Amino acid sequence: MPTDLDERPWPSEDNSRIPNWVYSDPDNYRRELDRIFYGPFWSFVGLACEIPEPGDYMRSVVGEKSVLVTRSADGEIGAVLNICSHRGLEVCRDKFGHGRELMCPYHQWTYDLRGDLIGVPFRRGVKGKGGYPRDFDPADHGLRRLRVETVNGAVFATFDENAPAMRDYLGEEIWARLTRVFDGRALEVLGYHRQRVRANWKLYPENMKDSYHASLLHVFLISFGLYRIDQKGELLQDPRTRAHNVVSSIRNDLDDVAGTEEMRSLKRDFQLNDMRPLASVKEYDDDVTIQIVTMFPAFTVQQQNNLLQCRNVVVKGPEEFELVWTFFGYAGDDADLRRRRVRMANLVGAAGLISIDDTEVFEFSRAGMSANPDRNCVVELGGRGIEPPVAGDMVSEGPIRGFYDLYRRIMYDRRS
């Protein structure tokens, strides 16, 4: 049934204009939850190494719904909705747990880690009185199970049976980059950061696709030569959806720069007193120093030199999200490599020398967009189409237009 949302005009036929209301409108947000976060798309729910033993479980989130990611007795990883079938309580409030079963504290219905209801107190009543009807079948009242797929230790879940398998979902090129980092080696979590950002969730994946801002906003990054727009780089898109992306780049020498006269914030005279947070060693078979894989709708995994992190966006309403950082390495890392990863964490996260620029400007975005829903963003860098930029060209907002190509097809019934 068409609703107001379907009648609302998009400001341009193509995606070179994005209306500000998509970043604040509550009806639009509710539809995003239904069609995107609870639709046939995959959400990141954690790393398998966070629940290493049979009987381990942890809380995670899909959309706004709490889920439990579990490793059942047979070692298999699953995910269930964290809500008791009896009266709707969140069954588990602990971040991490271990046990044979999950017991709801209210009336002590118990479930096994696959979600099957295995215990109902007073099912037959007391002294022959009361109890559940004869035809009450616990098999009908298990925890809602999600579909789960684990990609070399990264766990993804979806409510929708129709979601394609992860490899097909991402497409070959993006899959290859995701599995360059999740390459089959056992993973090890090095820590977490969590922060609230008062802005719309889409700004995060857009930012991670946006190579334009990286060389302008991030003075630290460019001043210390970690990234510049003139570096050899790649912007990849999944050619079918246009909505999964990779931004990657290879560092070149500080002096070997072009286009820096347009980078007003470039400051060449800064020097670090303690260089250890930047000291990296070559770790992969290629020379890629930054690789950002952005998966629709809102999961990012980034390699920056030896720094590896998942950046997961958890939606909290139309104008707020939580950014959950999971820092990781490989279980086989030696002490030196682990220390490098830990030191580099200074660059990113909730106090990151680079990353705070992003989360701060998102709140500037909210302030501007929320009060001006009738205005539009101009997204014309690199043209107006959704084609990926030609190889090596980083000066394009094509990936953001690509995101909205899929987004509009999912979200609005009346438009193509």
Add this chain to the structure above:
Amino acid sequence: MIDDRHAVQDLYAVQDLYARYSECVCDDALEDWPGFFVEECLYRIVPRVNHDRGLPVSLVLAESRGGIIDRLTAIRNTMVFAPRYMSHAVTSVRVTGREGGDLLSRSMLTVHQTMSDQPTGLLLAARTFDRLRFDDGVLRFAERVVVCDTESLPSTIIYPL
């Protein structure tokens, strides 16, 4: 229990250090901030979950006074953020022990943040575990570990804790 005059003097010195440190941050006199640390120091802000699970990643890590100066350079010159005032409340200051010439101390810390155009809000609640050293006759941090209960931070951490 405070059992001698030395202990009272130590506690006074520690409280005085915490007060001056808070004033440095809240008065926005950050140029003085590195001077609160000895040259070979360790400064960490850690989410409590990492601390409790023994995970090594910090929110902020500096392993020398140079690292502290680097963060100051970033705050003053490279980071992009909205203007704000900080307000530190340090309570329950206690000297918990001595090791060599060092004093071990801890405190409870709450930090409020005031953004322009907004009412004051709570940024975080934390505990600090510190190692203090008389260095050139001045008490300085040899180690400062701030463990943040506030796991889901309502905002970025720009200024020192």
